Amino acid sequence: xxxxxxxxxxxxxxxxxxxxxxxxxxxxxxxxxxxxxxxxxxxxxxxxxxxxxxxxxxxxxxxxxxxxxxxxxxxxxxxxxxxxxxxxxxxxxxxxxxxxxxxxxxxxxxxxxxxxxxxxxxxxxxxxxxxxxxxxxxxxxxxxxxxxxxxxxxxxxxxxxxxxxxxxxxxxxxxxxxxxxxxxxxxxxxxxxxxxxxxxxxxxxxxxxxxxxxxxxxxxxxxxxxxxxxxxxxxxxxxxxxxxxxxxxxxxxxxxxxx
Amino acid sequence: xxxxxxxxxxxxxxxxxxxxxxxxxxxxxxxxxxxxxxxxxxxxxxxxxxxxxxxxxxxxxxxxxxxxxxxxxxxxxxxxxxxxxxxxxxxxxxxxxxxxxxxxxxxxxxxxxxxxxxxxxxxxxxxxxxxxxxxxxxxxxxxxxxxxxxxxxxxxxxxxxxxxxxxxxxxxxxxxxxxxxxxxxxxxxxxxxxxxxxxxxxxxxxxxxxxxxxxxxxxxxxxxxxxxxxxxxxxxxxxxxxxxxxxxxxxxxxxxxxx
Numbered sequence: 001x002x003x004x005x006x007x008x009x010x011x012x013x014x015x016x017x018x019x020x021x022x023x024x025x026x027x028x029x030x031x032x033x034x035x036x037x038x039x040x041x042x043x044x045x046x047x048x049x050x051x052x053x054x055x056x057x058x059x060x061x062x063x064x065x066x067x068x069x070x071x072x073x074x075x076x077x078x079x080x081x082x083x084x085x086x087x088x089x090x091x092x093x094x095x096x097x098x099x100x101x102x103x104x105x106x107x108x109x110x111x112x113x114x115x116x117x118x119x120x121x122x123x124x125x126x127x128x129x130x131x132x133x134x135x136x137x138x139x140x141x142x143x144x145x146x147x148x149x150x151x152x153x154x155x156x157x158x159x160x161x162x163x164x165x166x167x168x169x170x171x172x173x174x175x176x177x178x179x180x181x182x183x184x185x186x187x188x189x190x191x192x193x194x195x196x197x198x199x200x201x202x203x204x205x206x207x208x209x210x211x212x213x214x215x216x217x218x219x220x221x222x223x224x225x226x227x228x229x230x231x232x233x234x235x236x237x238x239x240x241x242x243x244x245x246x247x248x249x250x251x252x253x254x255x256x257x258x259x
Numbered sequence: 260x261x262x263x264x265x266x267x268x269x270x271x272x273x274x275x276x277x278x279x280x281x282x283x284x285x286x287x288x289x290x291x292x293x294x295x296x297x298x299x300x301x302x303x304x305x306x307x308x309x310x311x312x313x314x315x316x317x318x319x320x321x322x323x324x325x326x327x328x329x330x331x332x333x334x335x336x337x338x339x340x341x342x343x344x345x346x347x348x349x350x351x352x353x354x355x356x357x358x359x360x361x362x363x364x365x366x367x368x369x370x371x372x373x374x375x376x377x378x379x380x381x382x383x384x385x386x387x388x389x390x391x392x393x394x395x396x397x398x399x400x401x402x403x404x405x406x407x408x409x410x411x412x413x414x415x416x417x418x419x420x421x422x423x424x425x426x427x428x429x430x431x432x433x434x435x436x437x438x439x440x441x442x443x444x445x446x447x448x449x450x451x452x453x454x455x456x457x458x459x460x461x462x463x464x465x466x467x468x469x470x471x472x473x474x475x476x477x478x479x480x481x482x483x484x485x486x487x488x489x490x491x492x493x494x495x496x497x498x499x500x501x502x503x504x505x506x507x508x509x510x511x512x513x514x515x516x517x518x
Contacts, residue, residue, distance in 0.1 A: 051311055071339055079338020080330055083407065083415055086361045091413035097363040102345045104356045104400055132398075139394045141363055148342060154350035156342055 005034040005137070005176035006247075009165040013185040014244055015042035015081060024183070024244045025085065029092035031247060034137050034176065036168060037096070037144045039085060040161035045069075045076040065120040065158040073158050074100075077146040085144055096142045101125075101149030102156060104132045107164065109149035109157050123149045123157025125164065128171030166227035166236075173235030180236050182224065183244040188255030189225070191216060199253045205229060228257040264293040264396070264435035265506075268424040272444040273503055274301030274340060283442070283503045284344065288351035290506060293396050293435065295427060296355070296403045298344060299420035304328075304335040324379040324417040332417050333359075336405040344403055355401045360384075360408030361415060363391045366423065368408035368416050382408045382416025384423065387430030425486035425495075432494030439495050441483065442503040447514030448484070450475060458512045464488060487516040 008028065014020050028037060049055070049072050057064040065073065082098040089096035101107025101123075109123030136143050145168065147161040162182070169180040191198035191211075200207070208225060211217040217225065228239045240246060242254030267287065273279050287296060308314070308331050316323040324332065341357040348355035360366025360382075368382030395402050404427065406420040421441070428439040450457035450470075459466070467484060470476040476484065487498045499505060501513030 074342050075334035075338040077338070078342045079334040079336070083333050083337050083359050083361055086359070087409045087415050088413050090361055090364050090409060090411050095364055098359070098361075100342050100345070100357070102342055102349055102357075105349055105354055135394075135398045139391075150346045150349060152349050154347050156346050 002175070002177040003034060004179065005036065005172060006031060006179050006181065007036045007038070007165060007169045007172070008181045008183060008247055009038045009040070009161060010183045010244065011040040011161065011185075012042035014183065015039060015044075020244070021085075022088065024247075025088045025094075026092060027244065027248045029089060029094040035142055036133070036137075036172075037085070037142065038147075038161055038165040038168065039077075039081060039144065040147055041073060041077050042081065044080065045073050048072050048076055059117060059119070064118070065122050067121070070121040070156060070158060074148055074156055078148045082144060082146040089142065089144070094142055095140060096144050097136060098144050098146065100146055100156070101159065101164075104135075105129055105150075105152065106132050106143075107145070107149045107159070107167070108152055109159055110151050111155065111157060121155065121157050123151070123159040125149065125159065125167045128167050130171045130175060133168070133172060134175060160223075162224050162227050166231045169231045169236045170234040173231075173237070178236045179238040179240070180228070180231050181247055182228070182239075182241045183247065184241065186243070187253040188242045189217065189221065196253075200255050201253075202256050202258055204258045225257070229259070232257060232259050261434070261436040262293060263438065264295065264431060265290060265438050265440065266295045266297070266424060266428045266431070267440045267442060267506055268297045268299070268420060269442045269503065270299040270420065270444075271301035273442065274298060274303075279503070280344075281347065283506075284347045284353075285351060286503065286507045288348060288353040294401055295392070295396075295431075296344070296401065297406075297420055297424040297427065298336075298340060298403065299406055300332065300336050301340065303339065304332050307331050307335055318376060318378070323377070324381050326380070329380040329415060329417060333407055333415055337407045341403060341405040348401065348403070353401055354399060355403045356395060357403050357405065359405055359415070360418065360423075363394075364388055364409075364411065365391050365402075366404070366408045366418075366426070367411055368418055369410050370414065370416060380414065380416050382410070382418040384408065384418065384426045387426050389430045389434060392427070392431060393434060419482075421483050421486050425490045428490050428495045429493040432490075432496070437495045438497040438499070439487070439490055440506055441487070441498075441500045442506065443500065445502070446512040447501045448476065448480065455512075459514050460512075461515050461517055463517045484516070488518070491516060491518050 112119040188199040239257040371378040447458040498516040
């Protein structure tokens with residue numbers, strides 16, 4: 001019988017709002033058993049870029065990370081946000097340890113190469129060092145990953161947090177019964193984007209294809225959901241999408257992703 | 260028989276110079292056996308403060324850390340510099356893990372309170388979590404500390420790197436035979452500040468007192484040396500001060516601190 005492990009992702013909507021972040025971290029601290037947190041970036045990196053007079057370009061919803069912007073995201077994600085989260089979790093007696101993928105070589109990636117498009121220092125993940133992450137979990141530590149990885153050739157890489165959390169979940173699924181929870185600003189996948197009451201309670205591969213073809217699920221939700229199905233196909237036991245409160249109260253509305 | 264552990268500190272002179280940093284990290288990676296690195300900040304935090312239009316005040320050689328400056332040092336020390344060092348060590352097959360004192364609750368501190376002077380978010384160390392650091396060492400990891408600690412009440416604190424390295428050395432001296440090496444821009448403690456040939460080969464408590472009274476050792480060297488003697492009095496086996504190269508070649512000139 002495998003031990004249960006909850007792996008939770010929070011994004012900008014929680015990160016950007018101090019009171020939402022405090023409330024989430026308080027809830028996260030109360031979760032019993034093994035757990036891992038992965039956090040996205042939020043608006044602070046963009047603010048910092050602007051304050052320093054840098055320009056930030058986007059292609060297909062992804063930030064183009066030039067050298068100056070890589071410095072900014074490394075500072076903001078791995079420094080400011082990660083350590084702020086760690087200090088708050090420590091206050092809650094939650095023995096957290098902040099990690100980039102370079103730390104203990106936990107997440108290996110390579111610089112994204114797509115014909116014709118230079119994504120700069122954006123990383124696509126090659127693998128997750130499950131043995132090392134297990135060392136932390138066995139030592140009663142709670143790993144908290146920011147969205148920075150490395151290529152083991154000395155290069156840090158800006159990496160999508162939704163992908164990181166799915167890869168970490170997949171990588172640990174042979175050792176643990178992994179439950180993956182994506183927290184975001186909505187109550188789940190919605191049939192009508194502006195109606196929080198239209199939460200799709202269960203989304204499977206067939207209904208996903210149909211809703212995609214009808215254009216009901218589109219844009220930013222597609223890579224997120226692709227990550228979810230990919231995780232389920234690779235050993236993750238359960239995938240949930242919903243508001244942050246879902247991590248301690250599964251009775252509130254959410255979407256369960258199933259194969 | 261205790262295992263040997265080398266604990267090494269580098270400061271701004273190495274951090275600020277890419278080629279010096281690469282060379283040091285290459286040497287550091289070659290050290291066999293257990294090792295820990297502690298790094299200072301360098302000029303990047305000051306540059307960042309200036310670029311963002313912040314003012315940085317100093318009292319008695321210590322930066323006054325207001326809220327905005329704490330954000331900067333957290334970003335630069337724990338984010339940019341620490342992760343840059345980790346990525347380079349990983350390239351050298353040195354399985355490093357970057358830590359602030361908040362991570363895994365490794366270094367506990369409190370906000371400095373000195374009558375009449377508000378040092379802002381500056382931390383004085385209460386204790387080092389030797390058990391947790393031993394978990395990393397036992398897991399073949401190389402801890403790399405930046406100069407940020409926390410108070411376990413949710414507050415990050417800017418903390419002197421010379422003091423951090425001495426406290427980490429003291430904290431681990433009951434479990435290991437600890438050798439503490441301070442790397443800086445000079446070949447050791449100098450009799451004549453501008454003459455690199457005037458290195459004092461051995462400095463003990465008596466000669467230290469004499470040289471202090473004569474005004475030969477003064478200013479920034481005093482807290483550094485106080486940390487050295489304090490470490491020796493608290494179980495650290497050996498303390499060395501010299502240029503970065505001393506970590507792989509003890510034949511070059513350096514100062515050995517003895518009781």
